[in-house]
Amino acid sequence: MSKTLIGRENEYSMLKTKIEEAIKDNTPLSLYISGTPGTGKTATTKSVLKSFDESKKVKSVYINCVGTNKKAYIKKAILTELVATLPSKISLYDDELDNQFTKSKKTIIICFDEIDHLRSSRNSLLYEAFGWPTKFKGHVIVIGIANALDLTKRNLPNLQFEGHEPEVLTFQPYNTKQIEQILKNHVSTFGGNISVEEEKALLMCAKKAANQKGDIRNALNVISQAFQEQEEEENKDLIQQQPMGLSTPKKNSARAVNRIFNDIHASPLVRSTLPLHSSIFLATLIRLVGNTRTSSTTKLRLYSAYETVCKNLNYTPVIGDERNEAISILESMSVIRCSGQNSKTNITFIDEIAKARAKIADSNLVAAVDEMNL
Numbered sequence: 584m585s586k587t588l589i590g591r592e593n594e595y596s597m598l599k600t601k602i603e604e605a606i607k608d609n610t611p612l613s614l615y616i617s618g619t620p621g622t623g624k625t626a627t628t629k630s631v632l633k634s635f636d637e638s639k640k641v642k643s644v645y646i647n648c649v650g651t652n653k654k655a656y657i658k659k660a661i662l663t664e665l666v667a668t669l670p671s672k673i674s675l676y677d678d679e680l681d682n683q684f685t686k687s688k689k690t691i692i693i694c695f696d697e698i699d700h701l702r703s704s705r706n707s708l709l710y711e712a713f714g715w716p717t718k719f720k721g722h723v724i725v726i727g728i729a730n731a732l733d734l735t736k737r738n739l740p741n742l743q744f745e746g747h748e749p750e751v752l753t754f755q756p757y758n759t760k761q762i763e764q765i766l767k768n769h770v771s772t773f774g775g776n777i778s779v780e781e782e783k784a785l786l787m788c789a790k791k792a793a794n795q796k797g798d799i800r801n802a803l804n805v806i807s808q809a810f811q812e813q814e815e816e817e818n819k820d821l822i823q824q825q826p827m828g829l830s831t832p833k834k835n836s837a838r839a840v841n842r843i844f845n846d847i848h849a850s851p852l853v854r855s856t857l858p859l860h861s862s863i864f865l866a867t868l869i870r871l872v873g874n875t876r877t878s879s880t881t882k883l884r885l886y887s888a889y890e891t892v893c894k895n896l897n898y899t900p901v902i903g904d905e906r907n908e909a910i911s912i913l914e915s916m917s918v919i920r921c922s923g924q925n926s927k928t929n930i931t932f933i934d935e936i937a938k939a940r941a942k943i944a945d946s947n948l949v950a951a952v953d954e955m956n957l
Contacts, residue, residue, distance in 0.1 A: 588630055589768055590761030590799075591623045594754055599631045601750070605724060606640060606690050611716035613725040613747065615698075615735045618754030619859055619945075621798030624728050625696055627754070632694060642689040648700040654708050657701070661693060684719040691723050698727035702738055709739055714747045725749070731947040732896055753897040756797020756859055763789035765799055766806050784809060784836035791844050794905045795858040809839040857916075860901050860909040862943045865918065866952040867892050869936055873953075879931035882910075882921070888957040895955055896948075918942065 588595050598614070605612035616624050635641040644664040646657060658676040662669055665683045670676055684691065693712070695701065701708050713735075715723040727735070727749065735742060735749055742748040757765070766785045770777055777785070785806065792802035813836045857865065867889045871880050886906075893900040901909060910930075913919045918934045932939065943949050 588623070588627060589765045590757050591627045591754070594623070594627050594752065595631060598628065598752060599634060602631065602635075602692065602724060606721075609721035611720050613713050613716045613749035614727070614752055615749040616726065616728045616752045616754065617730065617732050617734065619756055619796055619798070620730055621796065621800040622754040622756055623799065624754050628694055628696075628726060628728060632692060635692070640689055641692060642687070643692040643694070645694045645696065648695055648697045652701050652703050652708065654711075657695075657708060665691070684715065684722050687722055690721065692726065693723065694726040694728065696728045699729040699731060699734055702734075706739055710741065710745075710747075713739070713742055713749055714745065717747055731945070733947055733951050737947065737950065755898055757793060757799050757802075758797065758899065759786075759789045759793040762792050762797070762799060762802050766802060769803060770806070770810070780836055781810070784840045787837050788840045788844075790905075791840070794860070794901070794908055797859060805840060805843050808843055809836050812839055857942055857944065858909065858912060859898075860905070861912045862945065862948060863892055863896075863898070863952075864889055864909055865913055865939060866943055866949050867957070868919070868930065868932070869940055869949070870952050870955065870957055872932065873936055879929050882923075882928040882930055885930055891957060892952055892955060896951065916942070 598616075601612060601614065604610075616628060618624050629645065632643040632645065635643055642665070644661055646660050648657065651657070655673045655676065658680060659669065659673075662676060662679055662683070665687075666679065670679045693715075695712065698709070701712075709727075712725055713727070716725055731737075732753065735751070763785055766789060767777065770781065770785065788802055788806045788809070792798060792805070795801070864885065868880065868885060870892075871885065871888055872878055890900045900906075910919075910921065914921055918932070918939050920931045920933045922929050922931070940949060
């Protein structure tokens with residue numbers, strides 16, 4: 584299994600098993616893979632598709648939908664992978680696709696990455712694509728990937744009535760342990776042993792990344808920058824001290840990680856975007872008090888509702904220090920005020936609910952929580 588799949592072994596296995604069973608049983612299969620950015624959706628799916636490269640029963644087609652929602656472009660991209668010569672006219676694309684899907688001796692797996700870019704006023708292309716597995720039973724499997732938790736239910740409600748609703752596989756944000764393992768694996772590829780100081784830096788980076796959005800790409804960028812700065816400083820010190828025969832001191836890479844995270848989140852753009860679990864807490868709080876005369880609730884009630892929301896959205900709730908930090912972020916942004924101690928702590932809005940709602944970048948998250956019975 585690819586090293587890039589550390590922390591995504593279960594998702595890899597589940598996705599591959601679903602595809603294998605659909606091929607074996609000759610049954611329709613469409614999947615919608617969701618999850619916040621940097622949770623390994625694309626890497627895992629590509630790895631699964633690659634595992635079928637040697638199979639004589641499967642042909643996989645990967646389409647990145649960024650930058651277009653035009654049917655002709657998408658269908659041309661699919662046909663380019665299936666035929667040696669494209670039809671002479673765009674109007675013939677549909678017939679050629681039908682012909683390929685019907686006559687293919689292989690199961691054709693089509694993966695639409697960033698599928699939210701295919702949304703349009705009528706969403707006709709999305710409806711058509713998710714209908715292919717049923718229309719061409721046993722010949723076509725469709726996989727859609729996007730960040731939104733409920734894109735298919737919210738934007739494609741008729742799929743359910745037509746019997747084409749895809750199975751949903753949600754990728755949870757990476758946790759601290761998973762991020763730490765990935766970072767160690769990444770650093771080890773450069774050779775040499777990981778020092779105690781570097782171990783501390785990796786753990787700090789993992790904790791901070793997990794507590795924010797579980798975005799592995801962010802963690803990799805931070806640790807790469809921190810270690811690069813450390814190496815440059817050590818090389819500089821070595822040159823300066825070499826004439827005197829002095830040893831080179833190890834720089835504090837943990838401190839560098841902390842500074843880089845602070846620099847990143849000091850920018851107005853990043854500051855305006857809440858970490859995932861702070862967003863979930865805020866959306867939950869809005870749901871609890873939004874339609875009431877009071878603007879506060881107890882921490883105990885908020886925690887209970889938050890856990891319900893996480894369960895419904897297939898996220899693992901944070902606890903302990905990570906949970907406290909998620910709440911503290913809201914307080915530091917002057918969105919809420921906490922008063923009292925322990926379970927009797929009251930949490931009160933000090934911001935207007937409309938403004939607080941706008942601080943949550945994922946409107947689909949807000950909408951999903953709004954519909955929950957808490």
